Amino acid sequence: MAFVATLRTRLEELxxxxxxxxxxxxxxxxxxxxxxxxxxxxxxPMARLPLEISSDILMRSIPAISLPHSSxxxxxxxxxxxxxxxxxxxxxxxxxxxxxxxxxxxxFNKFFExxxxxxxxxxxxxxxxxxxxxxxxxxxxxxxxxxxNLELYLDSGEPLENLTLELSSLKSLTIGSDVSTAYVPxxxxxxxxxVETLRAAPDLVECDFDNIYYEEDIHAIGNTLGPLTHTxxxxxxxGRHGSDNNTTCILQYLTLPSLHTLSxxxxxxxxxxFLSFLGRSSPxxxxxYMNVPIEGWRTDTIHQYFRLLPTLTDLDLHQYxxxxxxxxxxxxxxxxxxxxHLTIRGYMPDRSEYEKLVSTLTARRAYRHSPLQSFRLVWQxxxxxxxxxxxxxxxxxxxxxxxxxxxxxxxxxxxI
Numbered sequence: 001m002a003f004v005a006t007l008r009t010r011l012e013e014l015x016x017x018x019x020x021x022x023x024x025x026x027x028x029x030x031x032x033x034x035x036x037x038x039x040x041x042x043x044x045p046m047a048r049l050p051l052e053i054s055s056d057i058l059m060r061s062i063p064a065i066s067l068p069h070s071s072x073x074x075x076x077x078x079x080x081x082x083x084x085x086x087x088x089x090x091x092x093x094x095x096x097x098x099x100x101x102x103x104x105x106x107x108f109n110k111f112f113e114x115x116x117x118x119x120x121x122x123x124x125x126x127x128x129x130x131x132x133x134x135x136x137x138x139x140x141x142x143x144x145x146x147x148x149n150l151e152l153y154l155d156s157g158e159p160l161e162n163l164t165l166e167l168s169s170l171k172s173l174t175i176g177s178d179v180s181t182a183y184v185p186x187x188x189x190x191x192x193x194x195v196e197t198l199r200a201a202p203d204l205v206e207c208d209f210d211n212i213y214y215e216e217d218i219h220a221i222g223n224t225l226g227p228l229t230h231t232x233x234x235x236x237x238x239g240r241h242g243s244d245n246n247t248t249c250i251l252q253y254l255t256l257p258s259l260h261t262l263s264x265x266x267x268x269x270x271x272x273x274f275l276s277f278l279g280r281s282s283p284x285x286x287x288x289y290m291n292v293p294i295e296g297w298r299t300d301t302i303h304q305y306f307r308l309l310p311t312l313t314d315l316d317l318h319q320y321x322x323x324x325x326x327x328x329x330x331x332x333x334x335x336x337x338x339x340x341h342l343t344i345r346g347y348m349p350d351r352s353e354y355e356k357l358v359s360t361l362t363a364r365r366a367y368r369h370s371p372l373q374s375f376r377l378v379w380q381x382x383x384x385x386x387x388x389x390x391x392x393x394x395x396x397x398x399x400x401x402x403x404x405x406x407x408x409x410x411x412x413x414x415x416i
């Protein structure tokens with residue numbers, strides 16, 4: 001028994017010795033790490049730069065909106081060395097933009113406030129993907145006054161009017177469906193949420209409503225939505241190019257006297273309502289992308305719309321409509337006097353339409369006040385057998401030689 005006791009004592013002594021050696025090893029490893037960090041700081045070019053420059057370098061290496069992850073910027077900067085961590089924590093702009101994925105909201109809430117604290121007083125950019133659950137709404141409401149840019153890509157038909165935010169500093173707003181997780185648009189069954197969100201953001205400059213459905217019949221039941229005059233909004237995009245949306249009807253509630261860029265991908269508004277919008281807004285519109293109504297435009301309709309837009313310089317029409325070229329040729333330089341860039345998207349024209357096109361472009365190019373600088377005719381499929389006849393091609397190339405940019409074909413390839 002004495003021998004067993006001796007062995008146990010010896011075992012304890014060895015275990016203690018091993019523990020002491022582990023502590024010594026741990027201390028040595030930490031010392032080595034500290035020395036290596038100090039050496040890196042001396043040799044690191046970042047150490048010789050002013051903080052303003054090193055901060056700018058880190059800013060250029062991050063995406064516009066960061067999805068928080070330990071292996072991605074800016075969190076990864078905290079793990080490189082003490083110097084980089086110091087620079088990152090001394091650069092509030094690194095932490096001013098963040099993407100929130102509602103599927104990870106519970107995990108994300110643990111460090112969201114720490115992330116926002118690192119942004120200090122810097123204006124915030126928040127992009128939400130998913131749903132507006134109570135926790136997410138609380139986060140948005142708590143920081144609403146600091147929001148400068150807000151993206152809401154939602155995966156369900158939650159009514160926006162349930163999200164009441166005071167967006168006094170907001171400059172840019174995007175609301176749409178999360179197309180990465182949904183095959184159909186997010187159905188907001190009335191326009192109230194979109195318009196009321198605009199009402200809550202009086203300094204808003206740029207707004208996108210993407211894949212939002214407007215059901216006029218449902219909205220007509222119990223509609224109490226009042227008109228809104230928004231004096232700051234300059235850029236409004238209703239839908240995404242190439243998509244079939246139904247959002248333009250909200251224009252019947254809006255007056256936008258500062259609007260200079262408008263994009264309409266689904267012309268689901270009546271002629272009278274759109275004309276009323278243009279008349280009461282009298283916007284200094286410079287750029288217009290418009291999906292031509294399926295039934296086309298009458299000559300008087302085209303004249304009525306565009307006589308209210310004398311400041312227009314860039315016009316992009318989707319769906320081929322040579323009626324517009326008829327008006328453009330017939331009314332002279334009093335019609336759209338500042339038009340510089342014209343794009344028409346649709347089908348391949350026939351011979352007579354090409355002749356009309358050449359005649360119109362030649363006339364507009366000759367205007368002294370504001371000659372047309374570029375013309376693009378774009379369709380989806382390219383077939384070299386459908387190229388313009390030789391004399392048409394030569395006439396278009398002559399216009400190009402005279403200084404007009406000409407593109408006829410698909411987006412990537414031109415016949416001219």
